[in-house]
Amino acid sequence: MSKTSYNESSIRVLKGLEPVRQRPGMYTRTESPLHIIQEVIDNAADEALAGFGKHIQVTLQNDGSVSVEDDGRGIPVGLHPEEKAPVAELVFTRLHAGGKFDKKDGGAYAFSGGLHGVGVSVTNALSKRLELVIWRDGGAHRMEFADGAVTVPLASVAELARKKSGTRVRVWPDQSFFDSASIPLAELTHLLRSKAVLMAGVKVSLHVEKTGETRVWQYEDGLAGYLTEAMTGIELRVPLFQGEQFALADDDSFALGEGAQWVVAWSDEGSVIRESYVNLIPTPAGGTHESGLREGLFNAVKAFAELHGLMPKGVKLLPDDVFARTSFVLSAKVLDPQFQGQIKERLNSRDAVRLVGGYVRTSLELWLSSNVEYGKKLAELAIRQAQARAKSAQKVEKRKSSGVAVLPGKLTDCESTDVLRTEVFLVEGDSAGGSAKMGRDKEFQAILPLRGKVLNAWEVDRDRLFANNEIHDIAVAIGVDPHGPTDQPDLSGLRYGRVCILSDADVDGSHIQVLLLTLFYKHFPRLVELGHVYIARPPLFRVDVPAVGKRPARKIYCLDAGELEALEDKLRKENVREGSWSISRFKGLGEMNPEQLWDTTMNPDTRRMLPVAYGEMDSAETTRMFDMLMGKGESGQRRSWIEEKGNLAELDI
Numbered sequence: 001m002s003k004t005s006y007n008e009s010s011i012r013v014l015k016g017l018e019p020v021r022q023r024p025g026m027y028t029r030t031e032s033p034l035h036i037i038q039e040v041i042d043n044a045a046d047e048a049l050a051g052f053g054k055h056i057q058v059t060l061q062n063d064g065s066v067s068v069e070d071d072g073r074g075i076p077v078g079l080h081p082e083e084k085a086p087v088a089e090l091v092f093t094r095l096h097a098g099g100k101f102d103k104k105d106g107g108a109y110a111f112s113g114g115l116h117g118v119g120v121s122v123t124n125a126l127s128k129r130l131e132l133v134i135w136r137d138g139g140a141h142r143m144e145f146a147d148g149a150v151t152v153p154l155a156s157v158a159e160l161a162r163k164k165s166g167t168r169v170r171v172w173p174d175q176s177f178f179d180s181a182s183i184p185l186a187e188l189t190h191l192l193r194s195k196a197v198l199m200a201g202v203k204v205s206l207h208v209e210k211t212g213e214t215r216v217w218q219y220e221d222g223l224a225g226y227l228t229e230a231m232t233g234i235e236l237r238v239p240l241f242q243g244e245q246f247a248l249a250d251d252d253s254f255a256l257g258e259g260a261q262w263v264v265a266w267s268d269e270g271s272v273i274r275e276s277y278v279n280l281i282p283t284p285a286g287g288t289h290e291s292g293l294r295e296g297l298f299n300a301v302k303a304f305a306e307l308h309g310l311m312p313k314g315v316k317l318l319p320d321d322v323f324a325r326t327s328f329v330l331s332a333k334v335l336d337p338q339f340q341g342q343i344k345e346r347l348n349s350r351d352a353v354r355l356v357g358g359y360v361r362t363s364l365e366l367w368l369s370s371n372v373e374y375g376k377k378l379a380e381l382a383i384r385q386a387q388a389r390a391k392s393a394q395k396v397e398k399r400k401s402s403g404v405a406v407l408p409g410k411l412t413d414c415e416s417t418d419v420l421r422t423e424v425f426l427v428e429g430d431s432a433g434g435s436a437k438m439g440r441d442k443e444f445q446a447i448l449p450l451r452g453k454v455l456n457a458w459e460v461d462r463d464r465l466f467a468n469n470e471i472h473d474i475a476v477a478i479g480v481d482p483h484g485p486t487d488q489p490d491l492s493g494l495r496y497g498r499v500c501i502l503s504d505a506d507v508d509g510s511h512i513q514v515l516l517l518t519l520f521y522k523h524f525p526r527l528v529e530l531g532h533v534y535i536a537r538p539p540l541f542r543v544d545v546p547a548v549g550k551r552p553a554r555k556i557y558c559l560d561a562g563e564l565e566a567l568e569d570k571l572r573k574e575n576v577r578e579g580s581w582s583i584s585r586f587k588g589l590g591e592m593n594p595e596q597l598w599d600t601t602m603n604p605d606t607r608r609m610l611p612v613a614y615g616e617m618d619s620a621e622t623t624r625m626f627d628m629l630m631g632k633g634e635s636g637q638r639r640s641w642i643e644e645k646g647n648l649a650e651l652d653i
Contacts, residue, residue: 017093017125017148024177027122032180033066033173034187036126039119040068040169045195045280047072048202053166058192059207061170065129066183069168074136077154086154088132088143092124093150120169124148129172133157135165147174191282193217197226198280198331223263223329227273231327234270237381238374241265241367245359246333253354255335255551260356262293265327266378273327278337278347287339287347289332289356291605296360298322304368305379312383320421321385322378332356336570350599350606389418408473412437412447423498424448424477425536425602428512432589432597436502439594440602446496448477453508454515458522458630465523474519482523485619489526499527500609502536502601504588505559517612518630521622533612538592538601542584543567548576557600559608 020027029035037058047053053072060066076087083090124130125148132143140160144152175181189206196204196217203218219225224242246259276283276290283289298319305311338349368375407413410433416422424446427433433449440447455468462482466472475482479493501516503509513535520533527533539557541564547553558564564583571581586592592600601607614622628637 017095017121019095020122020125021148021177024122024126028126030178032183033126033171033178034183034191036123036173037066037068037171037183037188038191039123040171041191041195042281043120043169044068044070044072044167045199047167048199049280054201055203055205056192056195057205057207058188060183060185060209062209063172064181065170065172067168067170069166071164071166074134074165074167075132077134077136077139077141086143088134088141088154089150092120092130092132092143092145093148095121123169123171126174126177127171128174131170133160133168135160135162135167137165138163189215194226194275194277194282195280197222197329198277223261223331227263227265227327227329230273231265231267231270234267237266237268237325238371238377241364243360243363243367245363253552254351258333258335258355260289260293260330260332260359262328262330262356262360264293264297266325266381267327268325268381272325273329275328276330276332276347278332278334278339278352280331281337281339283339283345283347285346288349288352288605289330289334289347292353292356292358293328293330293360294319294323295353295605296357297326297364299357300361300364300368301375301378301382303365304375305383308372308376308379310376310379310383312387315383315386315390317382317386318389321389322382324385325381330356336574348606348608353605392418406476408448408477410449410473411477412440414440414444414446415442416444417495418444419494419497422446422496423500423534424496425500425502426450426474426516427589428503428509429588429590432502432504432592435589435592435594435597436602439596439598441598445602446477448473450512453512454519456515456630456632457519458626459632462523471519475524478524478527480524480527483526484523485525487526491526491530494532497532498534499532500534500536502538502589505538505540505586506588509588514630518626520612521626528612528614531611531613535610535612536601537608537610538586538589538597540564540586542586542596543571544582544584545571545576546580548574 024030028039041056041058044053044056047070048056050072053070055071057069058066059069075091078087079085080087080090124145127145128147130145132145134141134143138161140157140162141154142152142157142160143150143154173181185208192204192206196202197219200219200222203216205214205216207214221228224240227240240263242263244259244261246257247254249256251258274286274290276286276293278287278289298317298321301322302317305317311317332347332352332355334347334349334352334355336349337347337352339345339347368378411424412433414422414424421444423444425436425440425448427436427447427449430449430451433447436447436449450470452470454470457465457468457471460468462484465482466475477495478499479495480489480491483489499520501513503512517533520528524533537559539559540561541558543556543558543564545554545556556567558567568581572578589597599606628641
C-alpha cells in the first residue's frame with residue numbers, strides 16, 4: 001500500500017499570488033529578474049502610450065534593487081467599488097486585476113501590452129520587497145510589500161507631496177526564483193532604447209548608481225531614425241519605406257485606432273535587422289503582425305512585377321523571396337492582443353495578419369507606383385532570390401532521385417523539395433487526413449494519415465521496425481532510416497524540414513503523441529536533436545461571438561478549458577452580453593472542415609506549433625523515465641509512480 005494517501009484533503013487550492021511563487025516559470029522568464037522589471041517599465045510606457053507622461057526614469061540601485069518612475073497620472077488611490085480594498089493593493093496582490101481590461105470607448109488603456117492583469121502582481125510575488133509611491137491630485141501615497149504581501153498599508157505621506165503626478169515602483173527581486181540575480185544591462189538598455197524609439201518625443205533614462213553613469217534616449221524621428229542608426233555602414237538598395245495607418249471610427253473590420261507604424265529597408269548584403277512590437281511590448285519571436293508585414297510587402301512587390309512584365313518565364317515568387325533581405329521595425333496597435341504565454345514573446349492574434357498586411361500592401365503599392373525605379377530594383381532583388389532558391393532545390397532533387405524508396409501510397413506529397421520549407425503532418429485517422437489534404441498548402445505541406453495507434457516501439461529492435469506498416473511508412477516518407485543516439489545517420493535524404501504530429505486534442509490524441517515521440521526519441525534521435533520534430537496544437541473549442549456595435553462577429557478558437565474560461569471572462573469585461581456567444585467543442589480533427597483546420601492548425605501565420613527538444617534531464621535519466629513509462633514489464637513500477645505522484649495534481653485558482 002502506498003505510504004501517501006490520495007483523498008479530498010490532497011487537493012490544494014492556491015490563493016492570491018501562491019501560484020506564481022510555486023511555479024514562476026509559468027508566468028515569467030526565470031533566467032534573470034529582467035522580465036519582472038519589464039512589467040513595471042511596460043506600465044510606465046502604457047501611460048505614455050495613452051497620452052500621459054513624457055519621462056520614464058529607471059535606476060539600478062547599489063543594493064540590487066531597481067526603481068522605475070514615470071510622470072503619468074498615478075495609480076488611483078481610492079477603494080475599489082466592488083472589492084472595497086485600495087485599488088493599488090489589488091493591482092499588486094491579485095492576479096487578473098488591472099486597468100488593461102477596460103477597452104470600451106478607449107478605456108483607461110485602449111491599447112496596452114498588458115492583457116491578463118498578471119504583470120506587476122507577478123513582479124510583487126517574486127520580490128523580497130517592493131515599495132510603491134504614488135503622486136496624484138497634489139498628494140503623495142506610499143505602500144510597501146514583502147514576499148507578495150502588504151507590510152505597510154497605503155497611506156498619505158505629506159513630506160513626499162509634489163505638484164507633478166506619477167508613480168514610482170522600487171523592486172528588490174528575490175534571488176531564489178532566478179538563475180542569476182543580476183539584470184543583463186545590455187538587454188535592459190536595448191529595451192529602454194526601443195521604448196524611446198516607439199514613443200517619439202518621450203524621454204527614457206537609465207541611471208546606474210554603481211558607476212554613476214546616466215544614459216538618456218529621446219528620438220524625434222522615431223522608427224526611421226532608429227533603423228537608420230542600426231544599419232550604419234550597410235548600403236540600401238532603395239530608400240527607407242515607412243508609413244503608418246490606423247483604423248477610423250467608421251471602419252467595419254477593426255476597432256478605432258488599430259493599425260501599425262513601420263519602416264522597412266532592403267539591402268543586398270550585410271546583416272538583417274528585424275524588430276517588432278505590439279502596443280510597445282517587444283515580440284522577439286515575431287508572430288501574426290510580422291506575418292502580415294511579410295504578406296503585405298510580398299503582395300505589393302509581386303503585383304508590381306506582374307504589372308510591369310518583369311517576371312521571367314518559369315519563376316514563381318514566394319513571400320520569403322521578397323522578405324529575405326528585408327530589415328524592419330514594426331510597431332502594431334492591437335485592441336485585444338493574444339500572446340503566446342504570459343512573457344508575450346509572440347503575437348497570436350489572427351486578425352493582425354489582415355490588419356497589418358492590408359495597410360502595408362496599400363501603402364507600398366502607392367509608394368511603388370510613385371517610384372517606379374525603386375519598384376524595379378525591389379522586383380529584381382526578389383526575382384534573384386527566387387532563382388537562387390529554385391536552383392538550390394534542383395540540386396537537392398538531383399541528389400535524391402537515384403535509389404529512393406517507393407513512397408507510401410497514402411502519402412499526399414507536396415510540390416516543393418526545399419527542406420527549409422517543407423513539412424509533413426502525421427495525422428491521426430483517415431477522416432482528419434482528408435480534411436488536412438483539402439486544407440493544406442500543397443506547395444510545401446505533405447499529409448501522411450495514420451490508421452489506429454502506432455506501435456509502442458520502445459522495446460522493438462531496429463531491424464524489426466519495418467515489420468510495422470505505419471512505422472515503415474513514416475520512415476520512408478521522411479527519408480531517414482532508424483538509428484541510435486550514438487549513430488551518425490545519413491540525413492541527406494531528409495525530405496521534410498518539419499515532421500509535425502497532428503492528433504486530436506483529447507486523451508487518445510495525447511496517447512498517440514506519446515507513442516510517436518517514443519518512436520522518434522528511440523529510433524530517430526537525431527531528428528529530435530536537430531529540431532525537426534514538432535507537435536501541432538489543434539483547438540478544443542470554438543467560440544462564436546456576435547457583432548457588438550461596429551465590431552463584426554468573430555470566431556475565436558481556444559486550446560483548452562483554461563483558455564475558454566479566460567476568453568469568457570474577457571468577453572464579459574468587453575460588455576458582450578452573457579449567453580450571447582455560443583461554444584462548440586470539437587470531438588476530433590475529423591469534425592473540423594478544411595478551412596478551420598488550416599486556419600487553426602496548419603497555417604504558419606496563425607497556428608500554434610510546439611517544437612520538440614530535450615529537457616533538463618540528462619540522457620540516462622530520460623531513458624530510465626521512458627523505460628518506466630513505456631516498458632512492457634514495468635506496469636508495477638508505473639502504478640507505484642502514479643500513486644506516488646498523484647497528489648501533485650493541484651487546482652490552481
